[in-house]
Amino acid sequence: xxxxxxxxxxxxxxxxxxxxxxxxxxxxxxxxxxxxxxxxxxxxxxxxxxxxxxxxxxxxxxxxxxxxxxxxxxxxxxxxxxxxxxxxxxxxxxxxxxxxxxxxxxxxxxxxxxxxxxxxxxxxxxxxxxxxxxxxxxxxxxxxxxxxxxxxxxxxxxxxxxxxxxxxxxxxxxxxxxxxxxxxxxxxxxxxxxxxxxxxxxxxxxxxxxxxxxxxxxxxxxxxxxxxxxxxxxxxxxxxxxxxxxxxxxxxxxxxxxxxxxxxxxxxxxxxxxxxxxxxxxxxxxxxxxxxxxxxxxxxxx
Ligand SMILES: C[S@@+](CC[C@H](N)C(=O)[O-])C[C@H]1O[C@@H](n2cnc3c(N)ncnc32)[C@H](O)[C@@H]1O
Numbered sequence: 343x344x345x346x347x348x349x350x351x352x353x354x355x356x357x358x359x360x361x362x363x364x365x366x367x368x369x370x371x372x373x374x375x376x377x378x379x380x381x382x383x384x385x386x387x388x389x390x391x392x393x394x395x396x397x398x399x400x401x402x403x404x405x406x407x408x409x410x411x412x413x414x415x416x417x418x419x420x421x422x423x424x425x426x427x428x429x430x431x432x433x434x435x436x437x438x439x440x441x442x443x444x445x446x447x448x449x450x451x452x453x454x455x456x457x458x459x460x461x462x463x464x465x466x467x468x469x470x471x472x473x474x475x476x477x478x479x480x481x482x483x484x485x486x487x488x489x490x491x492x493x494x495x496x497x498x499x500x501x502x503x504x505x506x507x508x509x510x511x512x513x514x515x516x517x518x519x520x521x522x523x524x525x526x527x528x529x530x531x532x533x534x535x536x537x538x539x540x541x542x543x544x545x546x547x548x549x550x551x552x553x554x555x556x557x558x559x560x561x562x563x564x565x566x567x568x569x570x571x572x573x574x575x576x577x578x579x580x581x582x583x584x585x586x587x588x589x590x591x592x593x594x595x596x597x598x599x600x601x602x603x604x605x606x607x608x609x610x611x612x613x614x615x616x617x618x619x620x621x622x623x624x625x626x627x628x629x630x631x632x633x634x635x636x637x638x639x640x641x642x643x644x
Contacts, residue, residue, distance in 0.1 A: 350390035354378070357394050362404055364488065365544050366411060368568035377410045405491070412489045413563070416456040419463045419508050420558070421590055424609045428464070428554075432585050432611065433471045436553045439583055440479065447480045451552045451579070453543055454560030455485035458496025458536065459505075462528060464556065465535040466517055484549050486541035493538045499528035543572055548579035555580060558589035558610075566595055573598035583616035 355367050366374060382388070384406075385396050397403050419425045436448060448468070452461040461483045468481055487493050502525055506514055518526040539549075543560070555576050561569045573594060576586050586602060588594075588610040594602055602612035 348390075351375075351378070354390040354394055357397065358404075358407070361397070362408075363545060364408065364411075364542065368544070368565050369411070369563050370565055373563065374411070381407060381410055408489060409491065412487075412492070414456040414489060414492050415559070416459045417508055418459045418506060420460065421609075422508070424558075424587065424590070424611070425463060425467060427606055427609050427611060428587070429467050429471060431605065432554060432587075433468065435583075436585070437471070437479075439553075446478065447482065449482045449484070449549075449552050450554040451484045451486065451549050451556070453486055453541075453548075453555060453557040453576075455487050455496065455538070456489070456492045458485050458493075458499075458538065460556055460558065461485035461496075461536045461538075462499075462532060464554075465532050466513060468535070469517075469532065481535050483536045484539060485536055486539045486543075486549070488540070488542045490540055493540060496536075496538050499533050501526045501528075543575065544568065548575045550579050551581055552579050552584055553581055554585045554587070556587045558587065558592070560589070561592045562589060570596035570598055574601070577601050577614055580614040582614055584614050586612045586614070588612070 352367075355365075359365050359367075378390070378393075381403075382390070382393055385393065387393050387396070397407070440446070440448060450461075450464055450468075452464065455461050465481075465483055468483075469476060472479060472481075485493070485496060487496075500521075501518070506518065506526060509518075514526070517529055517532050519529055521527050541549075543557075557572070557576065561572060564572065569592075573586075574597060577598065580586065585605065590610060592610060593599075594612060601614070603615055605611040605613050
């Protein structure tokens with residue numbers, strides 16, 4: 343049964359859309375219903391109409407609703423192999439392309455970033471890769487999410503040790519400060535690279551001219567049609583030659599499957615094709631030595 347076949351559910355989703363602008367009508371129905379039922383159970387209700395009355399009487403219930411409909415699970419360097427591929431393949435290609443075109447701005451977007459671990463992980467690997475050349479580029483990382491509470495957490499940059507278990511000690515020492523109470527705070531030279539924006543990928547215009555878009559573990563909640571529409575938005579938002587990274591259980595669907603080139607199917611890394619004339623050069627992956635060499639050259643010229 344489609345969401346629209348259940349009048350009570352449709353009334354609820356319409357109410358939520360009218361009041362808050364959140365459109366859940368194209369989220370996968372099974373998980374949507376499971377989560378809505380947990381809210382109904384919480385209030386001992388048997389119908390969606392009853393829940394509409396709760397929302398009217400207690401508007402703060404909208405926060406609980408969005409919390410249960412958006413799954414915020416995330417961690418630093420989630421799926422380390424993918425981050426390794428970013429480090430070894432994607433970022434070197436982006437840097438090579440920037441150098442060739444003499445562009446300074448590198449723009450990355452983590453869409454559905456939850457509490458920010460993903461954009462901050464990306465900031466760390468960019469810093470590691472660029473080394474002293476960091477100042478040669480204007481690095482902008484946008485983290486966006488529909489969930490304001492998750493974004494507030496991202497902006498706080500405060501972590502219990504368990505949240506940082508996936509991090510190498512080296513990265514922990516370099517990019518975090520230990521503070522009172524055994525917690526850690528991300529250093530400002532990392533956090534300043536990331537900007538967080540409240541943004542609904544269904545409703546809002548995408549952030550344009552991106553070199554890398556990470557959208558991992560979000561499309562999985564959308565139905566096929568919405569997945570396709572979203573993927574085409576990413577296509578539009580990427581610079582030619584820009585990279586799209588999906589979650590490990592997500593893939594390209596519909597027209598998007600033909601629009602993107604595959605870089606690594608297992609790791610779900612795709613690419614918007616470059617202009618034909620530039621393809622040969624842009625395939626070249628710079629080794630760390632080559633990047634160091636380029637950086638050394640740039641520094642000497644100063
Ligand atoms: C499971 S988390 C993924 C976090 C991170 N990308 C990762 O893979 O570790 C999914 C995130 O997508 C967000 N989300 C759900 N619907 C969204 C929408 N329409 N627009 C933007 N973000 C959305 C949720 O709030 C949640 O934070």
